[in-house]
Amino acid sequence: MKLTSFMIAAGATALMATTALADPVHLRIQTHYATEHPTGKMLAQWVDDVQTMSGGEISIEMFYSSSVVAxxxxxxxxxxxxxDCDATGGAYQTGKNPAFQFVGDIMGGYDTPWQQYSWLYYGDGYAAAQELYNAQNMQLIGWSIYGQESLSSSKPIRGFEDLKGWKFRSPPGMETEIFQELGASPxxxxxTEIFTALETGIIDGADASGLANNVGLGLYDIVKHASYPGFHSMPSDHLACNLDVWNGLSDQQRRIIDTxxxxxxxxxxLSNEKANAEAAAKLQAEGVTLYDWSAEDRAAFRKAAQVAWADWGTRSPEAGKILESHKTYLKALGLIN
Structure with a gap:
């Protein structure tokens, strides 16, 4: 009887030892999203998930709206x-290595977030990207992708031909090169200048964000045309942590954060897909015209994008490697020849 009790106690102790986490850790993380932004609210839920699943062994201090540094x-x-970690996006780091363009926004590549996630997890994307991050002493944990962005316009943007001469607000980088190739004027x-520029006619349209976010910005109070679903840009935010900090966590702690x-x-x-669908219905009821580009025009845009991809792929060995990984997967999906 005593032996049995001893064995039960020993077994319980062993189980506790195998399930116990390492020393408690406190992570300081910054995001560019505000606390009231939908993604900001979801990040707060992520913090709660990590802290709850770890039994409080992992605590996270999230800094919103880039409140520590730009x-x-x-x-x-x-x-x-x-x-300790960065919850912004890889596209901000193209100055460090042009390859970050291909983990931030490949531009004109995938049609849906699910295809792009699939490259990361099942198309060797994670390994290819990790090499880039590790070279900076950072660890890529994962992405968050809210979906295709929509172009907003004061004139019809029915397809490829309507881009010629179209003046629009563009972020810097690869996008300007692609649209210039198509005859637009990025x-x-x-x-912050978009609203006034549209009101005064300095620009015909803007690449700002997804459809629902554009509604929140008030763009369709001024312009009455938009692309939807989008086709040109699908940026990915990331969670990336200092490699030494990440390696200092236990396997269980890393698994909790990743999961x-x-x-x-x-x-x-999922939430942005729902929000965009609701915004589309509302805008159409209010007289805004939405344009779903044809397969032929999407292919024409993707062809022009590949000219810019090829150029960016020559700018560093890492850029070429990640681009080839994308192209192999895009071919497998039938999105490029």
């Missing part, structure tokens, strides 16, 4: 130990 400086702040300007992030990622895509 958005573009978040990655460096994590590298240098000011923060104008790089700050996000909770995958839940967040897919819920962001």
């Amino acid at each position: 958005t573009t400086e978040t990655f460096d702040a994590a590298i240098n130990g000011i923060l 104008i790089v300007m700050d996000f 909770a992030w995958q839940k967040l990622s897919f819920q962001i895509a």
